[in-house]
Amino acid sequence: MSSAPPTATTAPQTWTRPNSEFFISNNPSLLSVQAVNEAFGREFLYWGKPFPEDVMHQMLHGSMSFGVYKSVQPQSEGEPFSPTAENTEQIGLARMVTDDTTFGYLSDVYVLPEYQGHGLGKWLMSCVSEVFSKENMPYLRRIMLLTGDKRMQDWYTKIFGMEVIAHERRPDIGQDLVFMCARPNAKS
Template sequence: MASSPPTATLTPRTWTRDNSPFFISNDPKLISVKAVNEAFGQDFLYWTKPFPEDVLHQMLHGSMSFGVYRRLQPQQSQTEPFTLTTENTEQIGLARMITDGASFGYLSDTYVLPEYQGHGLGRWLIDCVAEVFSKESMPYIRRIMLLTSEERLQEFYGQVLGMKVVGHEERPDIGKILVYMNARPASRPASD
């Protein structure tokens, strides 16, 4: 008799900062297909376009998606728990990790909306991804990968995730040459 396949063992997490309306979560219940599709329709995300909602839903929920959010309502007090929902938050960023949940991750569709850049949210987002995709959280992780075209992002991912360029792909459809980057999390440098 065949056993059923294993399920993901990583519990969704939420990261907050003191006195900040921003937070990051990989809880799939908070992901907004509508907000992501609206971002995918903006020019700053040159590598993608909007998808049919059912396709995007599958993409976001078939991956480990890290959302960047802004609280729409202030927390009433530090002693009362604040329940985060799609009604009291606005999704302003994303990092989607395509993963088997144990040994591999491919980082894709990473952004923070332009009007929210400059608050350190992009670095924080990738730090959260690095925390989850570390040997401490995923002891059997062998490799994480991504594609990018921007030199400043190559340097950024090299610093934060310990990634190195391992190949190139010419993309005439978007007018860019992309680089493949790869990291083995065991060799990732310590966070600042």
């Protein structure tokens, strides 16, 4: 049998900041199907709609899902915080549909409106780009995504080096989308 490919992404990671109640993790055990479904039912998430719970569970767990979380447990000074699904609230998501080695399709990026504008979205993307970096995924060939927001295009270009490669007409959501692609390990 051949050996496993060199990838550093298999162990879940958690990112914290000093004196912050927020953290980011790609640990699947923290994901909240209910919280994501509630977000998918809100107006700001223009592309989504809630799914049956088993479908949402499969969607989140069949991808590498990065959650943005808020601790809902009072912290004791000096005590290390052990996040669980019970003592955290999920307030954001970025979902990479991936083989963990060569390809990633980024989807469902959001931070709930009541928490936007405080740097959480940028932090979330920096965690995703850390995992999907040349160093961590030397065989990564492409990252792709679709977006309807011009400001987001500039954001993804800055973070991942994404380029617009095609347009998709989407009368169903009242908004056309652009298809973006990055090739992090392309030969220069």
